[in-house]
Amino acid sequence: MVISGTRVTGQGTSQVAEINNEMKEQMRLRKACSDFEAFLVSYLLHQMWQAAEAIGGEKPFMSQAYRDLFTFEFAQSLVPSMRLGIAEALYRELSGK
Secondary structure, three states, rough: EEEOOEEHHHHHHHHHHHHHHHHHHHHHHHHHHHHHHHHHHHHHHHHHHHHHHHHHOOOOOOOHHHHHHHHHHHHHHHHHHOOOOEEEHHHHHHOOO
16 A cells, blocks of 8 residues: 555555544534434423414414424524534543544
8 A cells, every 4th residue: 555655565555444443433423413413402492492383372274293393404504503502512521422
């Protein structure tokens, strides 16, 4: 194997594979932290919708299953712009960085 003009021995190949696996694990952890933050926001939105329905006395305009799916997808798109920092703090704590 040749990297940047130098030959990498068998030990170097295992180091590259180890680094690659570590990067994959970090990406999985970052994704899990982002999903957790989105889940938390979707839960808050769900509670907000229930409270609004209880106060207003109106029936929901869509079924519960569709509303839950919509709420989670909406939360996933909303979270990056909110910059709550929950996912980042969770990632730093779990990764030890």
